[in-house]
Amino acid sequence: MPVFVMLTTLTDEGAKTLKNKPARIKEVDREVMDKFGVKIIAQYAVMGPYDFVNILEALDNDTIVKMAIELNSRGTIRTLTMPAIEIDRLIKDLEELSK
Numbered sequence: 223m224p225v226f227v228m229l230t231t232l233t234d235e236g237a238k239t240l241k242n243k244p245a246r247i248k249e250v251d252r253e254v255m256d257k258f259g260v261k262i263i264a265q266y267a268v269m270g271p272y273d274f275v276n277i278l279e280a281l282d283n284d285t286i287v288k289m290a291i292e293l294n295s296r297g298t299i300r301t302l303t304m305p306a307i308e309i310d311r312l313i314k315d316l317e318e319l320s321k
Contacts, residue, residue: 223261224279224282224305226277226279226286226306227275227303227304228274228286229274229275229301229302230273230276230301231273231300231301232273232298233297236297236299250293251265257289258288259280260280261280262278263279264276272302277306
């Protein structure tokens with residue numbers, strides 16, 4: 223299944239929600255799985271320009287786009303989502319190109 227990296231930044235409203243209800247993170251995780259079938263492989267809080275790094279598995283790009291639009295429309299986060307390719311797969315694909 224395709225893997226994606228999602229970088230998330232909290233809005234002011236999102237930071238208030240997180241402070242007042244930290245368990246909201248897990249609620250959203252369950253919503254993402256139940257509504258979109260997106261599996262959260264790993265999730266980290268980070269410091270710097272982004273607040274969270276999420277490693278996700280989803281059926282396809284369309285699913286990730288729908289999920290990101292849904293989450294962003296709530297006004298509590300902004301996301302940057304990128305497809306991820308395993309290094310061994312990349313090497314194999316590049317070797318096939320050079321044949």
